[in-house]
Amino acid sequence: MTEKRQPMMKDAVNAQKEFPHYVDCTSKRSFIGDINEHALFADGFDSAIVGYDASSYCVVYNYDKCLKVLMERDDMSYPEAHEFMEFNVVGAYVGDFTPIFVHTL
Numbered sequence: 001m002t003e004k005r006q007p008m009m010k011d012a013v014n015a016q017k018e019f020p021h022y023v024d025c026t027s028k029r030s031f032i033g034d035i036n037e038h039a040l041f042a043d044g045f046d047s048a049i050v051g052y053d054a055s056s057y058c059v060v061y062n063y064d065k066c067l068k069v070l071m072e073r074d075d076m077s078y079p080e081a082h083e084f085m086e087f088n089v090v091g092a093y094v095g096d097f098t099p100i101f102v103h104t105l
Contacts, residue, residue: 032059040097042089045069050102059099063090066101 028049032039036057048065052058066089070081090101 032057036097038097040094040099042066042099044073045089053100056097058097061099061101063101063103 027046028051029041029046032041032049032052035052039052039057039059041059042061045061045066048061048069049059050062050065051060053060063085066085067078067081070076070084071078074081076084085101092098
């Protein structure tokens with residue numbers, strides 16, 4: 001007798017595609033959290049969320065908006081904000097659902 005395979009996290013995430021009516025649309029964060037309960041968010045950057053990745057449902061942030069948050073909220077200069085983003089935010093891998101930071105054209 002074969003043992004039944006336990007669903008992987010990404011299997012559970014993909015299953016959410018079938019039930020879009022259960023998704024909370026009150027904020028981008030809650031919407032993505034309902035689609036992917038394992039989604040990881042970068043603290044303090046909710047205003048920079050632009051969406052989610054279509055294949056793994058990772059949160060996608062606008063890199064330039066994140067810089068703006070750091071410059072306004074933390075009173076950083078552009079070079080300070082850029083260095084902080086590169087070393088402390090973008091460079092941090094925290095698992096399968098690590099957020100994605102995009103540069104827009």
